[in-house]
Amino acid sequence: MMEGWPAVAWLLLMTNIADWLKPVQSRDFTTKDIILLHPSTTPHPGAFKCFTCQQAVDNYECNRWAPDVYCPKDTRYCHTLHMMDNHGDSVSVTKRCATLEDCLFTGCASITGNGRVCSSCCEGNICNVLLPRNDSSAVFTRTSPLVSSSRELHPAALSYIIIIIIIISILLTL
Template sequence: MTSTAAESHPAHLGHMLLFYHMLAVASLQIFILSGNWALAKNINFYNVRPPLDPTPFPNSFKCFTCANAVDNYNCNRWAEDKWCPENTEYCLTVHRFTSHGRSTSVTKKCATRDECHFVGCHPHRETGHTECVSCCEGMICNVEIPTNHTNAVFSVMHAQRKSDGSRRTINIAVLASVITIMLL
């Protein structure tokens, strides 16, 4: 009967198992860290803003809000920073301006789908002013004001809830787990 080196030295077998275990843990850490590094290089760190307050309900959002501000700058500057009510889905903007393009009033608010049926531009015969209405979907999407038929629209985004980065991280973690199990 021949014996191998591992059978004749039980301590050597323990060292081999410890080595494989450490190799598996190191491999797992490398896979996880490489995935997080790949995600971090795609982040614009100059525009990252942590939430100031927790969201009140799932899919909640904020809009610029003001009533009859003199122009867009003053509306956005003094807009109240609060979450939209749960029954709203969009941000609505109403812009009234003269025939020379000078703003007379800007109103922005959270809106329901029904309130967004009146998008577009409409002249007012008695005042000579034009009123343009737009609606948009998304967090603080109503930064700009509508000024013509091109931007006085109902803009709805169909964004994915999960980014490619989150799926990549999950796949790397699964791969690292499988490799770890195979090495043990």
């Protein structure tokens, strides 16, 4: 009768160890959080949010610590200013809510001997998730890349989602 107890004890021990080894879920922003970030109450009609930071060291630090607040009523866009060194590595990232006047000058420019700076604007809830790095991404987009007017997923939105999933999976393995 007592011969089965070591097997039961072993099973219970292995069950407890398996529970301890479950991976911890990160609470950084996820693709689902970004796409479905639509709270039920807003401070004014058409209210939206932008990632906001002042001179963060890179995009991850900016987005991770961005305050979760609505943009002022007089703004309509999200602005991003990205400074890079000569190797294309981020030196400074600034993101904020912006007016139309703030978004009139987008694009990239070289800083003599010190790298490059790119500026972009976009329209839509937390549309400034990515950084402008070159002339093709330093643009003024009038609709969010994560929101499509049709029910089908826009190809650009799919690309952004794939990039975000890859980044999140890399971060979770560190």
